[in-house]
Amino acid sequence: MTPVTRGALFGLVLALSALIFGFGGFILVALFMAVGAVVARVASGELDLRTLANAFRGRSTS
Numbered sequence: 001m002t003p004v005t006r007g008a009l010f011g012l013v014l015a016l017s018a019l020i021f022g023f024g025g026f027i028l029v030a031l032f033m034a035v036g037a038v039v040a041r042v043a044s045g046e047l048d049l050r051t052l053a054n055a056f057r058g059r060s061t062s
Contacts (some may be wrong), residue, residue, distance in 0.1 A: 017029040041047035
């Protein structure tokens with residue numbers, strides 16, 4: 001799936017959630033989509049949580 005197709009699909013889901021559930025539902029769906037994206041990246045190995053945590057703590061990895 002190309003990034004353009006994925007973005008259009010996410011936009012469709014968010015637009016439908018805004019129409020069906022209102023603003024609160026829109027925010028909730030957007031939050032769950034973001035959490036799902038982070039979990040998928042961690043599971044596939046594209047995101048290392050230790051490196052991310054060290055970046056927030058101000059530790060360098062040189």
